[in-house]
Amino acid sequence: MKMTNKRAQKRASAKASTTNVSKFAPAKAVAGGKSAVKFEYAPSLESTDIVQIEKRNRLFIGGKFVEPTSGRYFPTINPATGERLAEVAEANEKDVDLAVKTARQAYEQIWSKMSGKERGRYLFRIARLIQERARELAVLETMDNGKPIRESRDIDVPLVAAHFFYHAGWADKLEYAFPGQSIAPLGVVGQVIPWNFPLLMAAWKIAPALACGNTVVLKPAETTSLSALLLAQIFQDAGLPEGVVNIVTGAGATGAALVNHPDINKVAFTGSTEVGKIIARAVAGTKKRLTLELGGKSAHIIFEDAALDQALEGVINGIYFNQGHVCCAGSRLLLEESIANDFVEKLKKRIAQLRVGNPLDKNTDIGAINSEAELKKIGKLIQLGKDEGGEFFEPKCALPEKGYFQRPCFFSNVSSSFTLSRVEIFGPVLAVSTFRTAQEAVVKANDTPYGLAAGVWSEKGAKIHKVAGQLKAGVVWANTYNKFDPSAPFGGYNESGWGREGGRHGLSAYLDVRGK
């Protein structure tokens, strides 16, 4: 056993950031010796051999990977180690202009003239290739983003494929989505996506745009460009006509160049409310259409008559899924007072079981925070919460020495006036407060500038329907949370954004729909 132990430790230290080194001592567990033995899960690391990362990743324009005109590249970091994974091209205005021109040409000469059935065939082909290369996509996503491999493997990538399949099905049936109305594609669409679900957001944006007959210039987030570029390879393999999808990598300036380009017909943005407002101002007064999917501070309401153990899992999934980097995260927990104390105790016990560590470990529940800047921001807000007087709890789990990690945590006894209740933290931090009546729960849930999602837990159907109907949120989950499906529209009220993505509603964001 000594040898295996040593080897395991060596491997663990080589991979640096795991906390789960096992110590096998079964002799004590035999009958007679009845003391409980700590059951530690040995590291179970997903191999990264399947992924080939190029040192320098170029722009994807006109179906080819091209050098940026400036010749400039910036590093992309593996947040679990803090080490540089690769370099990514920085697109400037000239590159963006080339990408838009290429997209325009592809729109006019090929994509807008193609039948819906034909477009659907490409999308189906892309969806199947995504499934074939699912493991590669999942591993790369985890390396570049820091999310646990279990999530990228079981949630992100299957949903990515599902979005392409779903929209492939719509491509030749669009006229049935809007009966009695005439529909036309918009043209060239500029899309800017965030770093929390790099691949999934690319799918949410690209699949409906293409199904509806538009061509695309996509800008991924600067910390997570790699999976979008792997998706570009899949587009090549699928034989997608050149220029239909173009990917320009870069930071804010690249995004601004895209949004401000005069020859795009629509801007679709997912990201922070702050940037969303800048984009709205930039687009105001132009003919460009705009959809925004922004921040949130979603309320999770647990009534005393809820299935409490399942509600607890819903809360865990609501806030700690993807390290809390979820725009619709259930970051405000509202508990009916009669169950509040017990529920908080259960929550403490439960989050102590969450496994924080190397995202490539198949047993990791909470991976790395995407960047140093985000980690600092979360840390600041936690400190602010403590200063405001929230009751702080975090489990004592060890964190890896390298990389950007944050323990799952929550504040109880939080008031609606606290920054904790108002500001989107975008990390594994939950704010817990209480309510006395359903009416008060609704008032508290709606007391936010946002309105992206909400969760309601009760075993009383009538109560759920009544409360759900009064919540000002784009998505209301009943007795579950963070469930996504391409057929379900997603979007927000107020500062959470404009427009819907997914489902039939999402199609209208990529079409000019007029009465006949």
Place this chain on the structure above:
Amino acid sequence: MRSVSMIDKEGRSLAVVVPAVDEVGAIERADFFTKRSIKKDSKLHALYLAISMCDLTTLEGADTPGRVKQLCEKARHPVPPDVFASVARTKNLPPIPSVAAVCIYPSMVSVAVKALEGSGINVASVATAFPSGQAPLSTKLNDTRFAVSEGATEIDMVINRGAFLSGGYQLVFDEIAAIKEACGEAHLKVILETGELGSLDRVRLASEIAMRAGADFIKTSTGKIQPAATLPVTLVMLQAISDFYLKTGKKIGMKPAGGIRTAKQAIQYLCMVNETLGTDWLTPDLFRFGASAMVNDILKQIFKEATGRYYYDRAFSLD
């Protein structure tokens, strides 16, 4: 939330309050534990632990002293020690533990007690008109007293499902309390026979009633009814145990029984216990498997870890 009021044997009124169970959510959570990846040392650890938690069982009309004696030998040494020593030499693995208990009918208790002398292995006897429980309380009590007097250290009773399903919770409670008293020093495992209860809400309520009435363990099934133990049912019972512990500070044990046949399943259950109740429950004192067929599959996996290759089924004795 459901509240059932009960009168205990001192005549005090007792409110048994249980939260609702959302079946979809429970199944989803249970499924999560099939995704844990337990490898290398932790796998070995879990496999050894699982053997030491096994209740090796024979509950047939055809049981004879000879059959029970054989089972008791298997209980002491799931694999002959010298055979394992030669296999495990290169990796220096510790010897295979004996199982936690042998579970038989009351008439076989004396045979098992004798066969297991000095082994530290418990003798568990089913009682209370197992498996149906369709007998008067006096018969159930006699059944229990007989098994205890023969030397059983653990009693596996069945609840009165007829009473439970027709709303006679007080009767279910009273019977458990009476049997507990008849057990004396012997540990009481209360079988809910979840396959006959019809919903996870009822599993939760039955668990609560059993724990309130004095169960030391709650157990899913007799093994005579399908479905027997499943991950979602076990999860709901573990959560009931967790809540009971939070409320009373008493640690109740759990025994899934029937339907667990592979080492892989055993590990899934152990992960579930580990992450629902914590490591305190990872001991034969608080967690058992009613799964005889599982032992050989676990041995197979341990042999594989020891030698790097799989042994074929016939390398291990049936009992």
